[in-house]
Amino acid sequence: AQSVTQPDIHITVSEGASLELRCNYSYGATPYLFWYVQSPGQGLQLLLKYFSGDTLVQGIKGFEAEFKRSQSSFNLRKPSVHWSDAAEYFCAVADNNNDMRFGAGTRLTVKP
Amino acid sequence: ETGVTQTPRHLVMGMTNKKSLKCEQHLGHNAMYWYKQSAKKPLELMFVYSLEERVENNSVPSRFSPECPNSSHLFLHLHTLQPEDSALYLCASRQGWNGFNEQFFGPGTRLTVL
Numbered sequence: 002a003q004s005v006t007q008p009d010i011h012i013t014v015s016e017g018a019s020l021e022l023r024c025n026y027s028y029g030a031t032p033y034l035f036w037y038v039q040s041p042g043q044g045l046q047l048l049l050k051y052f053s054g055d056t057l058v059q060g061i062k063g064f065e066a067e068f069k070r071s072q073s074s075f076n077l078r079k080p081s082v083h084w085s086d087a088a089e090y091f092c093a094v095a096d097n098n099n100d101m102r103f104g105a106g107t108r109l110t111v112k113p
Numbered sequence: 114e115t116g117v118t119q120t121p122r123h124l125v126m127g128m129t130n131k132k133s134l135k136c137e138q139h140l141g142h143n144a145m146y147w148y149k150q151s152a153k154k155p156l157e158l159m160f161v162y163s164l165e166e167r168v169e170n171n172s173v174p175s176r177f178s179p180e181c182p183n184s185s186h187l188f189l190h191l192h193t194l195q196p197e198d199s200a201l202y203l204c205a206s207r208q209g210w211n212g213f214n215e216q217f218f219g220p221g222t223r224l225t226v227l
Contacts, residue, residue, distance in 0.1 A: 033212040044117070044203055044218030052213045091156070095212040103156040 003028035003094045007104035014082050015112045022077040022107050024092030033095040034075040036066055039106075040088045048090075051075065062086070087111045115139055117219035119204050125225045128194060134222045136187040136204030143208060145187040146216060147179060150201040162187060194226045 004027045014020050033052050037045040049060025056068040066077045089108050095101040117138045126132050147159040161169035162181040178190040201223050205216040
């Protein structure tokens with residue numbers, strides 16, 4: 002079965018700084034990969050997803066992620082963080098059997 | 114209403130109470146999910162329904178009882194819960210069985226068991 006690891010529980014960045022959130026997955030075949038964001042008191046919202054094609058995926062709110070098969074990674078990036086980006090971020094991997102696994106999440110704090 | 118809605122948003126119940134959580138999706142999807150989100154733990158998948166049939170039950174205690182009367186509605190019936198069941202319960206829906214179709218989440222019900 003697939004699994005997801007988000008090594009960073011909590012990250013703090015200054016507003017305007019760049020951001021990279023790490024995600025590593027374990028899966029035998031080519032996975033379906035997702036990044037979701039959860040603001041306090043809200044459900045999860047999809048930022049972007051990847052299955053095949055260009056390994057650099059653009060998402061909403063200025064986020065992008067890069068799939069690196071050799072490193073089993075799907076890291077999320079943003080060039081310039083805004084205070085409204087403070088939230089919890091979840092990486093997820095799915096297979097064709099409808100089994101989606103989520104990472105434990107990374108909480109992002111944005112300093113003024 | 115659009116998307117996935119959940120009611121109530123907050124619920125406080127005693128260990129002997131019986132209550133139900135409701136989820137409704139307005140997206141025309143044919144699969145629905147219940148997740149439990151506890152502090153500092155990954156999202157736990159509880160139940161999956163596809164075309165109103167339960168297709169997955171991840172060893173969830175019988176004090177949680179799901180019901181899916183149609184493809185738009187999903188309930189989670191609760192009885193004799195324990196304090197460790199306090200968590201955010203999230204509902205999600207998805208179209209089809211293709212792994213590339215993302216799940217759409219509701220805002221959750223914050224449950225506190227006293």
